[in-house]
Amino acid sequence: MLLELGHSARRTRQEGSTLNDRIDPRITRTTQALERAIVELASERPVSQITVAELADRAGITRATFYNRYSTPLDLLVSVLYADLDRGHRLEAERAQEGRSAVELLRLTTAEVGDHVERFGPVYRRSLGDPSDSGVYEALVRHFRNYALTFMTHSNLPELPDASRNVIAQFMAHGFAGVIKAWLNDTSFTKDDMVDAAVACAPAWWAPGYLPGTP
Numbered sequence: 001m002l003l004e005l006g007h008s009a010r011r012t013r014q015e016g017s018t019l020n021d022r023i024d025p026r027i028t029r030t031t032q033a034l035e036r037a038i039v040e041l042a043s044e045r046p047v048s049q050i051t052v053a054e055l056a057d058r059a060g061i062t063r064a065t066f067y068n069r070y071s072t073p074l075d076l077l078v079s080v081l082y083a084d085l086d087r088g089h090r091l092e093a094e095r096a097q098e099g100r101s102a103v104e105l106l107r108l109t110t111a112e113v114g115d116h117v118e119r120f121g122p123v124y125r126r127s128l129g130d131p132s133d134s135g136v137y138e139a140l141v142r143h144f145r146n147y148a149l150t151f152m153t154h155s156n157l158p159e160l161p162d163a164s165r166n167v168i169a170q171f172m173a174h175g176f177a178g179v180i181k182a183w184l185n186d187t188s189f190t191k192d193d194m195v196d197a198a199v200a201c202a203p204a205w206w207a208p209g210y211l212p213g214t215p
Contacts (some may be wrong), residue, residue, distance in 0.1 A: 085143055
């Protein structure tokens with residue numbers, strides 16, 4: 001029996017190794033080419049004006065390859081933006097273990113979002129500046145809403161309000177997205193101004209990183 005289990009475990013490891021070996025490096029190159037292409041094009045004009053044909057041409061792939069992965073250029077762009085935002089949240093989780101104060105965590109978290117917006121500044125400005133193109137802004141709101149819901153679900157703070165968490169999450173999401181939009185629309189409004197405004201408007205119970213198992 002132990003011998004059979006040993007053979008089974010080896011087969012499992014071998015199958016996993018074979019699966020990894022089967023991951024064609026061309027898939028990674030295609031993904032990277034698509035991500036570069038959508039960021040370049042969305043920096044030139046709103047994503048609603050980008051066609052799959054020109055996106056595929058810029059990435060050096062076929063339209064069929066694109067549709068095997070995404071439905072629209074907006075889907076691809078949102079996945080790129082979300083991936084970058086998620087990297088910032090991983091930093092937030094690490095900082096939460098360092099014993100920082102709630103206010104400091106909030107400032108650092110908001111500044112990290114500001115860094116993300118600066119990295120993709122032309123993309124956000126093109127999209128937010130076009131009345132017919134609300135996809136990127138709506139994606140930003142969805143991201144903050146999901147973040148707020150996750151925070152409230154797992155937070156161990158007793159100060160959480162006794163009200164609909166879905167409504168609260170929407171309120172918080174539109175507030176954070178709104179302050180970013182105001183920052184992008186006003187050249188005299190700096191990133192520090194954006195961070196100051198977001199921290200000033202955050203409710204007293206909002207303490208990023210203060211989840212179960214953290215100080």
